[in-house]
Amino acid sequence: MRPDAGLLIIFVSDEDEQSYPNIHTPPMFTSWLNSYRPDNYITSIVHLPPAESLCNFNATNTGDNYIEATNINNGTIIDICSDDWTAGITDAVIETEPFEYYDLSKNVAYPEYLQVFYDGIPAAPGSFTVNEAENRVYFTRVPTGGTLVEIGYYYQPYH
Known part of the structure; x- marks a missing residue:
């Protein structure tokens, strides 16, 4: 955990x-x-x-x-x-405390195709940024508590 x-x-x-x-x-x-x-x-x-x-x-x-x-x-x-x-x-x-960022479990292969969803709805452009060096997604607008946040992306399988 x-x-x-x-x-x-x-x-x-x-x-x-x-x-x-x-x-x-x-x-x-x-x-x-x-x-x-x-x-x-x-x-x-x-x-x-x-x-x-x-x-x-x-x-x-x-x-x-x-x-x-x-x-x-x-x-x-x-x-x-x-x-x-x-x-x-x-x-x-x-x-429960909302997150300002989320660490990704795999390295992002194509950051331009990464998509964030709030309660199943695609996040607005500019509402998040991808930091490839940290392998992390930062939220420019922190989701409110109780919001289901999902992140979809292509990853590099051996990195």
């Missing part, structure tokens, strides 16, 4: 975190996570406290540790009893 890639973590649990031995508190976990992968986002799909939940009637089932870790990192919390989790997942994807 690329070290500069954003990391989206989705916890799904119908009970609180119970690892044994439970040596990682939510602050310890998020501190480690933020030092390991600064561009991260946490979503927790868990039982909310009974007063807030659609189906949790027992406080021992509340995902307190997941909720705490998610709140520390300003993530999204979704009631596991909710019929639709998509809004929370969409929020998580949108909140």
Whole structure:
């Protein structure tokens, strides 16, 4: 996994975190996570406290540790009893950090034919540049979070 890639973590649990031995508190976990992968986002799909939940009637089932870790990192919390989790997942994807550039995995053979697509639509001319020496595409207009960015190009197979 690329070290500069954003990391989206989705916890799904119908009970609180119970690892044994439970040596990682939510602050310890998020501190480690933020030092390991600064561009991260946490979503927790868990039982909310009974007063807030659609189906949790027992406080021992509340995902307190997941909720705490998610709140520390300003993530999204979704009631596991909710019929639709998509809004929370969409929020998580949108909140991941957009890239100003993208490193290409292969050497570009014909840079003039490289094409960038945003959500399947070809990018406007001038909205990106190719740096052959760095083997990198720079975006002159950084795509917003949640945008699917695809790059198509001919590459040199043995370089």
